[in-house]
Amino acid sequence: MKLHLLEKDKRYIWHPYTQMKDYEKEEHILIVRAEGMRLYDSKGRVFFDTISSWWCNVHGHNHPMIKEAIKRQLERLEHVIFAGFTHENAILLAEKLIQIAPSNITKVFYSDNGSTACEIALKMSYQFWKNIGKKKKETFISLELGYHGDTIGAMSVGGIPLFQEKFSRLLFSTHKVPSPYCYRCRFGKERDRCKLECIEPLENLLKERNEEIAGIILEPLLQAAGGMIIYPVKYLKRVAELTKIYHVHLIIDEVATGFGRTGKMFALEYGGIKPDFICVSKGITSGYLPLAATLTTNKIYSAFYDDYIKNKTFHHGHTYTANPLATAAAVASLKVFEQEGVLGKISKLIPIFHQEMERFKELPIIGDVRCIGMVGALEIVKDKNTKSLFPVKERIGWKIYKEGLKEGLILRPLGNIVYFFLPLCIKSDELYQVINRTYKILVSI
Ligand SMILES: Cc1ncc(COP(=O)(O)O)c(C=O)c1O
Known part of the structure; x- marks a missing residue:
């Protein structure tokens, strides 16, 4: 058999x-x-x-609390459309995510995998600038050796040639800046003594072209798929400062690093930074069911909030958005963090x-x-x-x-x-x- x-x-x-x-x-x-x-x-x-x-x-696999939460939810509701309708676990999870995220984060937009969590952040950022009349801000910056998923938008901000090169003509163009890859520092510096020479190209780019740039996307402290490249906190902090100085969005991709993997709930906590978007997936349900979320601020949310006729609505959604079983698993996983x-x-x-x-x-x-x-x-x-x-x-x-x-x-x-x-x-x-x-x-x- x-x-x-x-x-x-x-x-x-x-x-x-x-x-x-x-x-x-x-x-x-x-x-x-x-x-x-x-x-x-x-x-x-x-x-x-x-x-x-x-x-x-x-x-760990087969955790009794997460298993039980899914079973309990299964007795009541397995799935429901999330446009116009809502359900208990989606609400409880959103409240919890906002509690554990940096204090500027106030809204949760659900989806179902890491690539979409990132694409949603890109689309929200892009539309934000249109909605507030800054129509020229249309491009993104991303890092060499960065990885944000395998869909076309996520690949466009990806920096791993092996995965993306074959599809290059399908991708939208972005600005790529060097990876803070200390072991193979292209500036010949040493991690603990460098002056962040690798950030200069980013700084120059922002200085010259911030009017056209919507945001920068990066994985905090750990470029995972790019080769488990672990970079210094000072780099992350400086990127965050630059995004404030030059008025571009900071999109932090916590898909791999989120939920305790780096020793803190979110890797961004090491830098004490407050991004405009945080993308989460993978560990959100502890691996029990597919789920993702794009977390953002009131400032972003407000730019989409208007009379329908003004066409500021975010026209985006996935069929399995906020699936009740997946959100039940996620709520239970966060309880495990607390109780254990x-x-x-x-x-x-x-x-x-x-x-x-x-x-x-x-x-x-x-x-x-x-x-x-x-x-x-x-x-x-x-x-x-x-x-x-x-x-x-x-x-x-x-x-x-x-x-x-x-x-x-x-x-x-x-x-x-x-x-x-x-x-x-x-x-x-x-x-x-x-x-x-x-x-x-x-x-x-
Ligand atoms: C940092 C990061 N972002 C996004 C993704 C894409 O997630 P998914 O495979 O769920 O689409 C991954 C997947 O490995 C990832 O590591």
Whole structure:
């Protein structure tokens, strides 16, 4: 029966971000249940979910409180149109999100995945300037190596050539500024001593062209898909200052970093910044159901608020907006944060995790070790002195992925970056196992 299922998988399914020729050759893994950070397959094998099932799972799989909340909601209402109608969990969740967001955030616009959360922020920003008569403010700034999703708008503000280049003619043009990628600083500076030379192109651009620029979008402190690039708080703070000076919107994409992943509820808290938009998804339901939200301010909201005839309405919406089951899961997930004191607990484990990560530095193929909260990355290099990479055809990441599976680890390197995106429910013995097994792989690769 199980084998039969896998044959059907091969026959009917096209998996995301997967070269199906590779996939077909490999043994397929059928996950049948999960508990905490462990995934169990049909053959009884156990895998540590070190990447939180694509960065979503926060409190572990099969959490009783979240499960119960979904079941309770299922007895009452599974879905309802969200235009003209509303429901309890959407309201409770919005109230809660506003409580935990910076104090200038007052409104929540729901959708159902991270790409749309970002596209909504872009569209709102764009229309805001039109609604208030600043019609020339039509372009956006984004960062090289930034990632905001795979839909056309989200890709337009993306900065990962591998994902976007093929589609370049479909994308709208944006201004790209350098990534604050300290390990490979193109200005030859060192992280702790630099004067943020990498921000100068952004500053110059804003000085010269702020009249045409609607906003800047970036991931706070962690450019995740771009290679788990962790950049200094001073960079984030300076970007926020510049957006105020030059009157452009600050769009903070917390899709990956939100909900405790970096050690705080939102990564933006490290900078004490107050953006015009915050995009959230992934961890919002702790990975139980798809949901996203774009949070914004009264200032933005007010520019859309008028008589219908004036055509200032935000004409945007998705069918599954604020799905009742998903919002129930999100409300429950935020309760888990409070009742289990998750951020307090994890603050004790974070220093241990970071210290353990230091061990990798002794390996000849590890060029850089970087960590924030429960995210840690190892940059694989062929030569530490030159920081040169292994040739693409050697497929080092793919080899590590396959060795990981043999060791009971779901590792999913981003090219030459091996990373952990650990669920906050991880226990210290699990943490040591994850580190030790990864060490064993990297020592012998
Ligand atoms: C920072 C960031 N923004 C947006 C997205 C897109 O989210 P989704 O895959 O849910 O569309 C991702 C996904 O990895 C992300 O990491």
